[in-house]
Amino acid sequence: NAGVTQTPKFQVLKTGQSMTLQCAQDMNHNSMYWYRQDPGMGLRLIYYSASEGTTDKGEVPNGYNVSRLNKREFSLRLESAAPSQTSVYFCASSGRTSGGIGTDTQYFGPGTRLTVL
Amino acid sequence: GEDVEQSLFLSVREGDSSVINCTYTDSSSTYLYWYKQEPGAGLQLLTYIFSNMDMKQDQRLTVLLNKKDKHLSLRIADTQTGDSAIYFCAERRYSSASKIIFGSGTRLSIRP
Numbered sequence: 001n002a003g004v005t006q007t008p009k010f011q012v013l014k015t016g017q018s019m020t021l022q023c024a025q026d027m028n029h030n031s032m033y034w035y036r037q038d039p040g041m042g043l044r045l046i047y048y049s050a051s052e053g054t055t056d057k058g059e060v061p062n063g064y065n066v067s068r069l070n071k072r073e074f075s076l077r078l079e080s081a082a083p084s085q086t087s088v089y090f091c092a093s094s095g096r097t098s099g100g101i102g103t104d105t106q107y108f109g110p111g112t113r114l115t116v117l
Numbered sequence: 118g119e120d121v122e123q124s125l126f127l128s129v130r131e132g133d134s135s136v137i138n139c140t141y142t143d144s145s146s147t148y149l150y151w152y153k154q155e156p157g158a159g160l161q162l163l164t165y166i167f168s169n170m171d172m173k174q175d176q177r178l179t180v181l182l183n184k185k186d187k188h189l190s191l192r193i194a195d196t197q198t199g200d201s202a203i204y205f206c207a208e209r210r211y212s213s214a215s216k217i218i219f220g221s222g223t224r225l226s227i228r229p
Contacts, residue, residue: 004159033216035219040221041221042121042205042219042220042222043205043219045216048216058216090159090160092160105148105162105165106160106162106217107162108152108159108161109159110158110159111157111158111159
């Protein structure tokens with residue numbers, strides 16, 4: 001199992017450009033999440049999807065949109081990038097398991113480092 | 118992460134114990150987690166504790182939970198250079214089962 005994968009790993013955009021960050025998980029998890037990580041601020045939740053077909057705003061949703069394409073995939077779109085969106089973006093997924101932790105523990109992807117000039 | 122607080126930095130000597138502290142505010146928290154983030158990587162779950170437990174030990178890791186004071190700590194025994202990372206405390210609240218609230222992370226550095 002690959003776990004949670006994200007593409008691209010790195011991206012540089014100019015102000016006003018748009019792009020979509022892709023995320024996929026192969027653990028059959030119901031819930032998926034998008035976070036951004038900024039120095040000294042930890043992780044802040046942008047959007048999440050508790051189950052296929054639903055999405056909800058997190059702490060910092062402005063300037064972003066999401067699509068839960070199917071159970072595996074959850075994409076994050078920046079319609080008009082701004083320098084304030086320069087950050088590292090992490091996707092995560094979680095789901096109840098019959099064994100192991102079974103606590104909806106979140107599993108993270110490797111991150112996308114985005115720079116907006 | 119404003120409701121989950123951690124100090125930003127900790128420096129310890131190799132071989133000593135490291136203790137990373139965390140405070141949270143929501144008494145309805147169900148699970149509390151410690152995640153580790155190595156440079157250039159995503160977060161990796163280290164350990165977790167259910168809110169009705171006081172302590173959990175897993176090899177070199179010991180988690181202590183003081184629910185009355187809403188204080189969580191992670192002790193790493195015999196700290197090694199490979200333990201250098203950022204450690205995040207996180208809580209899952211009963212009121213929002215799908216979301217986890219993260220602290221800002223503690224950067225652990227190891228001195229020779």
